[in-house]
Amino acid sequence: MRDDSRMPARMTARALSAPAPFLSAPWRDRQGEFSPFKLAVLVGLCLPALWLAWLAATYSLGPRPYTEAIHLTGLWAIRILLLSLLVTPLRQMLRQPRVMLVRRMVGVAAMVYALAHLLLYVSDTGFDLGKVVSEIVLRFYLTIGFIALAGLVALGVTSTDGWVKRMGGKRWQLLHRIVYGIAILGLVHFVLQTKLDVTEAMLTAGLFLWLMGYRLLSPKGAAPPLWRLALLVPLAALGTALLEAGWYGIGTGAPFWPVLMANLDVEFGLRPALWVGIVSAGMLVVGILGRRLQARKPPRRRGAAPAKEAHAVGP
Template identity: 90%
Template sequence: MTARALSAPAPLLSAPWRDRQGDFSPFKLAVLAGLCLPALWLAWLAATHSLGPRPYTEAIHQTGLWAIRILLLSLLVTPLRQMLRQPRVMLVRRMVGVAAMAYALAHLFLYVTDMGFNLGKVVSEIALRFYLTIGFIALAGLVALGVTSTDGWVKRMGGRRWQLLHRAVYGIAILALVHFVLQTKLDVTEAMLTAGLFLWLMGYRLLAPQGAAPSLWRQALLVPLAAAGTALLEAGWYGIGTGAPFWPVLMANLDVEFGLRPALWVGIVSAGMLAVGAFGRWRQARQPKRRARAGARRPEVA
C-alpha cells in the first residue's frame, strides 16, 4: 500500500469490482471472488457440520491462517507489478489488504464467540498469554491500516506520513508470524513455510532498486538465500523450543523421503518467482518489436 497507488481520484463508495475510473474490471472481480472463497468454503463446512469435533477451534485456526496468507499476498502485489510490468496489478492491493484485515477480525470474533462472549475472560487471556498479546497487537495494526487505506486518509495525512504509517505492515506481518509459530507449538511446518515466504518478500525488497524489479541474477541469488534462511529459522526454532540438536534438524531439510520440508518449498516458490521475473523481461523486450511490426503493417496515408 503506497501513496503512488492512490494518487488518482476515486469515488468514495466505488464498488470493489470497478477500477479508478468507475469502469467494470473483470480482473478486480476475479480477485474479489478469490478472496471470498475461503470464507464461503468455511461457511459451507460449518453448515454441513464438517469442521470436526471442535468446530470453533478449527474455524479460529482457518480464519487466522487465511489472514496471514492474504496479508502475504498483499505484500506480493508490488513485486508482481514490477516483475510483470503490469501497473494494473496495483488496483487490487487495497482490496487484498482489507481482506486480510477482515479475516483477522473474523479470527478474533470467533475466539470471542468460543469464549461465550465473556469479554473479561477474553481481555484477561490476551493480556496474560504472550502469543495472544502479539496477535492482538498485529490485529490492531491491521485495523489501523485498513481504516486509513482510503484516498481521504491519504489527503488528511499527506502522502509521506501515510506511506510511513503503512510501512508498519512489515512489522505487523512479523508479529502475525510469531503469533502463528507460538500457537502451533510442536509442528511448525506450515508456520515455517509462511515465514520463509515472508523472508523472500523482504529479500526482494532489499535487492530491488527504487520502483523497479531487481535484476535476474539478484532474483536468482534470492532463491538459495530464502531457502537457507527458512532452514535456519526452523532449526533455530526447534533448538530453542524443544532442545533438538541444531545440525540434524538443519540437514533434515535435504531429506525428501517423507516429503519436502519448508525450506525446499520456499526454494521452489522462489524459483517460480524468478521465472515470473524472466517472463516479465522477455515480454517487455518483445513490446518494441510488436510496435515496429504494427507500424510496418499500418498503411501510409497520402
C-alpha cells in the same frame, strides 16, 4: 494497506487527483468501468470464507469446530497479508501497473479475516469479554496477535484516499510501513500458537523472507536484476531452514545440525525450506517472463504520452 514505502511523489499526486473509488462495486476500476481482473481477485479472496461456511454448514469442522474455524481464519489472514506484500513485486516483475488496482482490496481482506479470527475466539468463550481481555493480557502469543490485529485495522481504516489527504503523503507512507512489523508479529503469533508441528508456520515465514529479500535487493521502483532474483532462491530456502532449526533448538532442545540437514530428506515429503526454494524459483521464472514480455512490446513513439499507471493508494 501499504506494502512498499518507495512510492514516487507523482504517483501520490495522481492517486489523489483520481476519481473516488466505487466502494459499492469493488469489481470496478477507478474510472467506474468493469474490471474482470478485480472481480476475479475479489472472488478468490471470498473463496476461503465460502469454504469455511460450507464446512460449518455440513458439520465438517471436526470435534472442535470453533477451534478449527479460528485456526482457518487466522491462517488465511496471514496468507492474504503476504499476498498483499506480493502485489508490488508482481507489478514490477511483470511490468503491469494494473496489478496495483487490487492491493487495497487484498489488504482489507486480510484485515477482515483477522477480525473474523478474533470474533470466533470471542464467540468460543461465550462472549465473556472479561476472560478474553485477561487471556490477551496474560498470554504472550495472544498479546502480539492482538497488537498485529490492531495494526491491521489501523491500516485498513486509513487506506482510503481521504485519509491520505488528511494525513499528508509522507505521514501516510510512514504509517503504512508498519505493515512489515505487523506481518512479523502475525508470524510469531502463528508459530507460538502452533506449538509442536510448525511446518506450515515455517513455510509462511520463509515466504515472508523472500518478500523482504526482494525489497532489499530491488532498486528503487523497479524489479531487481535476474541474477539477484536467482540469488534469492538459495538464500530464502537457507533462511527458512535456519529458522526451523533454530526454533526446534530453542523450543524443544533438538540438536541444531540434524534438524537443519533434515530439510534435505524428502522421504516423508518436502520440508518448508525446499518449498520456499521452489516458490522462489517460480518467482524467478515470473521475472524472466516479465522481461521477455517487455522486450516484445513495440518501442513507444517519441512524444507519445506514457501509459497511465494504476493508483498507488491502497493496502
